[in-house]
Amino acid sequence: MKNTAVAKVLQDIADLLELKGENPFKVRAYQRAARAIEHLPTEVERMVRNGGELENIPGVGQALAKKLTELVSTGRLDYYERLQAEFPEGISTLLDIPGIGPKTAMRLSSELGIKSIDDLESAIGEGKVAFLFRLGERTSDNLLHQIQALRRKDQRIPIGEALPVVEEILSALRPLPGLRNLTPAGSLRRFRESVGDIDLMGTADDAGKAIEAFVDLPQVKEVLARGSTKASVIVSGGLQVDLRLVEHERFGSLLQYFTGSKQHNIALGERGHRQGLKLSEYGITGLASGQTETFASEEAFYHRLGLQFVPPELREGQQEIALAEQDSLPGLIEVTDVKGDLHVHTSWSDGRDSIEAMASAAAVRGYRYLAITDHSAGRGIARGLNEERLRQQIAEIRELNRRLAGIRLLSGAEVDIRADGSLDLPEEVLSQLDIVIAAIHSAMGQDREKMTRRILRALDSPHVDILAHPTCRLLGEREPIMVDLEAVFLAAAAGGKALEINAMPSRLDLKDIHVFRARELGVKLIIGTDAHSTGHLDFMRFGVGVARRGWCEAEHILNTRPLAEVEAFLHS
């Protein structure tokens, strides 16, 4: 049973307990555990099998540990099933509608027999909902509106799509006089792989003027709300963007509050409470004195609480607060730490640009080295290189290295891992390359056991240095392959192989929690853009974002190291 499925059960239980009117703190305990398991870098199932300490998971105590053990070892949970039996099936889906909480859901069910969103929609149509005590016409209309919005609601948007849109808006707003500190908050700032709405924060001398300029932007399709300090719009592409402006001296607490995550803020608030402090978007208030201190910067806000500044990417309510207390948060990798790209394609295979063009684009970005890793001739891969053409390419790269100053080209290949785990190019050719990346591009439907054996066999080849996009997922398009990643991590760590954080926005593979686990197990990582044109080299920042969410420092990422160190790794 996967962690996402385990988390879903806990979240379901939380919903049902809420419907039941249970102690809200008990409900929150289940929600908290669900979030923790969602972000857990290790499979609960594996922990149980290996006798791991479930109670080390934040938010999991004796009772939940027992339930989790039952759930993952039998695939069922008696407590959950009994709870489900108490309610009509489907009623908890009503909670998905904004505006409906547990109380309303229960009343709709008991008073009108509503068990689904469809039921609710017809009941509203028949005018039944508006007659319920304390509901009324207005609420009924709003609910219908919410149902319709829910039906056409887009999924969360991948960060690779959202970030460019946001940056366009930011650069349009930045020149406005008197507008300062413009910053995205929320999950975008935390660099989650997908985001819902976008929250922009800032400070302004004349907030009204700035709001006006914001809603007048050409990107704005629809203005949902506009006030004196806040506006909400829909931009082309359907993304909702909120802009919120505050006085300069409160910017720090505001940004902190709206960056979240919710779990992080709850944990922070609980800690503040123990210190006799009350935290809010307006500042920090002494519970005894009633005095509120304001904070112009987040740094000052965290320091006032006796904490190291917590980078947004770490604010997921895991261990970051405990570590910030001891001043021992990692010094996360920065884009500027990257010294080269180890995974790019050229016009020799399915890339757009020549080797030389890629080399100068890399040099412009300050890189010291660049690995040319075109596809092998494997079935189905566009214009993959066979043995003969690869030899020609090696010769050309040798020639270019003689001519080019300032950047070193490594000759390499992204060699296909065939269905049986053998490689698509003969050993003899691979041995002539500086760097060999292995990757799966076919037969992705294999079962877990077969797939794992296949990848382990490829990693076993003495010539393979790196496994690229290890789970082969395409965000929103293709599910990850079924593979025992833990076994892959252990094999990579033991065999001195690197795993890739593929920085293509549609891949982001490995993903954050896998990166966290791989790093924990001592696996060397690289960030590769998989660039198919010079512009794609800029994908590096997405890979760095994922690495940061995986708590990576520069030293964990091979391509932040000087060339000599990279070569030493490749030769080892």
Next chain:
DNA sequence: GCCGTTTTCGGCCCGACTGTTTTCAGTCG
């Protein structure tokens, strides 16, 4: 159901909005 620089019991983050109310419950972020 969790958890401990006030605690192994008694707490558990905070503020705002909305619609329906004559003082607030429910919901959200």
